[in-house]
Amino acid sequence: MFKIIEYILALFIFLVVNPLVTIYLFLRRLFTGKNIFRKESILLGKDICRVRYFNSDYPILAVQSLYVHVLTGRLSVCGTSLRVKEVNKVASHNGKSGLYSIALLRRISRIDYESYDDMDIEYLANKSFKKDLMILVKAILKLPVIDPDYDKPDKIKLLDIEFLNMRMDEALSRIAEVIDSGRKEIFAFMNPDCFNRLFDDREYFELMKKSNNIFPDGSGVNLACKIIRKQLIHNVNGTDMLPYLCHLAEKKKYRIFLLGAAPGIAEKMKKNLVLKYKGLIISDSEDGYFDRKTETGRVITKINDSHSHILLVAFGVPLQEKWIAEHIDELKINVGIGVGGLFDFYSGNIRRAPKWMREMGIEWMFRLLMEPRRMWKRYIIGNPLFIKRVKNWMKGYNSEN
Ligand code: UDP
Numbered sequence: 001m002f003k004i005i006e007y008i009l010a011l012f013i014f015l016v017v018n019p020l021v022t023i024y025l026f027l028r029r030l031f032t033g034k035n036i037f038r039k040e041s042i043l044l045g046k047d048i049c050r051v052r053y054f055n056s057d058y059p060i061l062a063v064q065s066l067y068v069h070v071l072t073g074r075l076s077v078c079g080t081s082l083r084v085k086e087v088n089k090v091a092s093h094n095g096k097s098g099l100y101s102i103a104l105l106r107r108i109s110r111i112d113y114e115s116y117d118d119m120d121i122e123y124l125a126n127k128s129f130k131k132d133l134m135i136l137v138k139a140i141l142k143l144p145v146i147d148p149d150y151d152k153p154d155k156i157k158l159l160d161i162e163f164l165n166m167r168m169d170e171a172l173s174r175i176a177e178v179i180d181s182g183r184k185e186i187f188a189f190m191n192p193d194c195f196n197r198l199f200d201d202r203e204y205f206e207l208m209k210k211s212n213n214i215f216p217d218g219s220g221v222n223l224a225c226k227i228i229r230k231q232l233i234h235n236v237n238g239t240d241m242l243p244y245l246c247h248l249a250e251k252k253k254y255r256i257f258l259l260g261a262a263p264g265i266a267e268k269m270k271k272n273l274v275l276k277y278k279g280l281i282i283s284d285s286e287d288g289y290f291d292r293k294t295e296t297g298r299v300i301t302k303i304n305d306s307h308s309h310i311l312l313v314a315f316g317v318p319l320q321e322k323w324i325a326e327h328i329d330e331l332k333i334n335v336g337i338g339v340g341g342l343f344d345f346y347s348g349n350i351r352r353a354p355k356w357m358r359e360m361g362i363e364w365m366f367r368l369l370m371e372p373r374r375m376w377k378r379y380i381i382g383n384p385l386f387i388k389r390v391k392n393w394m395k396g397y398n399s400e401n
Contacts, residue, residue, distance in 0.1 A: 006077045010070040018064060021054060037065065042082045043097050045074040057148040059108055060139050063099045075099060078132040078139075080120040100139040102359070108147055109361045110222050110235040113168040113244070138359060145361075150231040156216070158224055159195050159393050161205075163214040164236075171215055171236045172248050179254060179309045179334040186324050187213040187337040189238050192220035192386035193378045194317050199389070204318035207325050215241075219361030220383055224390040238339040240358075242346060249310065250279040257306050257333070259299070260288035260314030261343035268347035283308045288315045296327070304332040311336045314343045 025036040037052040044051065054065045063082070069075040075082075079098025103119040106112040112119065123131075155162045164171065178185045188194075188211060198205040208214060215236035216222075225232040249256055258266040266285035274280050283306035286299055303311060311333045313320040320338035328336060344350040353366030364383070368375045 006070065009077060010067045013064055013067045014071060018067065021061065021064060025054060025056070042066075044069055045096075057146045058143065059104065059147045060100075060143045060145070063104075066099055070099065078135040080123055081116045083116060098135075100135050102135065105135065105138050105142065105359045108142055108145055109219060109359055110232050111240065111358060113234065113240065134356060138356065141360060146226065148226070148229075148231075150226070150229050152231040152233060156225060156228075156230050156232070158221070158228065159198060159389060161190065161195070161198065161208050161214065162212075163190060163216050163221075164212075165216070165230075165233050166236070168234050168236055168241065168244060171234075171241065172244050174213070175245070175310075175335055176248060176252060179252070182334070184328065184331075184334055185213055185336075186211065186321075186328060187215065187335060188321055189215050189217040189236070189338070189340070190221070191218040191237070192224070193382050195221075195224075195389070196382050196386055197318055201318055204321060207318075207321055218364070220364070220386055222361070224387065227387070227390050228394050238337070238342045239345055239352060242342060245310070246273055246277040246280050249281070250277045253279075253281065254309040255281045255283040255307060256310045256312060257283050257303050257308035258285040258312055258314070258343060259303065260286075260312070260320065260339075261341075261347070261349075262289065263287040265343045265347045265349055266314075268349070269343050272346060272348065288313075292323075300327060300330050304330075307332070309334045312339045312342065313337065314339050314341065316340055 022036065025034075028034055029036055035055045038055040039050050040053055041048050041050055043049075051069070052065055053062045056062045066075060066082075070077055074096075076096040076098040078100050079096045081101040081103035082097050082099070101119070102123050103112055103116050106119065114122075152165060154165055156165045164174070166174070175187065188208065190208065194208075194217070198208065216225075216232060216234075217237035218235060222232045222235060245256075248254065258269060260266065261269075264287070266287060270282040270285055274282060284302060286302060290296070290299055311324070311331065313324055313336060315323060315338075317338065317340055320340070324331075324336040324338060341350065345352045350370065353363040357363055357366050364379050368379045
């Protein structure tokens with residue numbers, strides 16, 4: 001069935017869409033001198049071949065030129081990744097490469113944390129008509145998303161705050177390096193809402209400004225990077241990081257303390273995590289509603305007695321960042337990380353957005369639907385405000401530099 005849809009679609013795109021795109025790119029070439037095509041190597045059937053992509057900043061549009069290979073049967077519409085830099089080991093043994101793959105969708109959303117082989121194995125393990133259709137729909141919805149080849153600096157400055165621009169595995173290596181060298185450092189995640197909070201909270205702004213360990217969280221930051229013409233490497237958010245952090249902690253025997261959320265939530269999360277990661281040591285936990293004036297000493301003693309390497313603090317932004325900074329000297333830990341609503345997700349208290357929504361970069365919509373009363377201001381007002389602030393900041397930044 002999908003084969004027939006695939007063939008009709010390929011014929012339509014080849015005969016109708018591609019001539020129109022070519023005419024548009026030809027006209028663009030007349031005005032800007034930009035080439036119509038760019039050549040890249042991909043796996044076609046079992047051979048690596050040089051093929052012509054449309055030379056476009058829209059990644060979904062760029063692959064439209066390859067529909068000709070779908071007609072000849074050497075590519076699928078949906079399939080394993082089109083590997084350009086390395087041989088696609090999985091596809092060369094099993095499935096056909098596809099114009100659209102989960103690897104491509106995740107790369108556009110900056111959540112391609114696993115290796116391309118692993119993403120292809122995941123695709124092949126779950127391959128079905130429905131899954132392929134979902135990939136196709138997601139690819140169509142991603143058509144308006146640009147992904148230009150901007151500069152990828154190690155650090156990106158946004159609204160006067162500098163964050164780390166790295167892969168998820170590099171972020172984890174950075175955390176491991178701090179622990180292994182016996183240092184003590186604070187890490188933070190910043191999403192558009194956090195950036196908005198900088199404007200009303202001087203203390204939080206100063207803390208973030210002097211931090212060397214900020215990770216970019218959310219598709220809004222990815223969009224902001226495009227506005228300032230920088231390329232974000234990965235969306236390094238706490239919820240996606242946790243499984244990798246647990247693997248790391250399991251392997252290296254790092255002890256994790258969970259501090260925050262409502263009573264009982266951290267214990268539930270601990271139960272879930274140790275069930276999944278057999279060697280993981282959650283050293284202890286404490287809820288986030290203790291009396292800050294009278295009980296902070298007791299909580300710090302509890303953390304220190306647990307001999308933990310990593311302290312996850314879930315009080316919400318910016319309370320957690322301020323609390324860690326205020327008490328870091330008294331805390332016998334290596335790494336303190338503010339993680340917001342993380343415990344609520346991993347305890348099962350609040351449902352996380354399904355993967356397809358994360359792949360589409362619309363996890364925020366899910367959170368809005370789940371908690372409209374609390375979240376409407378953050379997202380409906382906050383997201384456009386953030387983009388406006390980034391644009392204004394960029395104008396000022398460009399005129400200063
Ligand atoms: N929280 C807490 N102590 C407080 C206030 C909040 O432990 O005094 C917890 C709250 O129960 C929730 C988390 O902090 O688990 C904040 O979640 P939210 O989703 O608001 O965090 P964000 O990631 O948006 O900062």
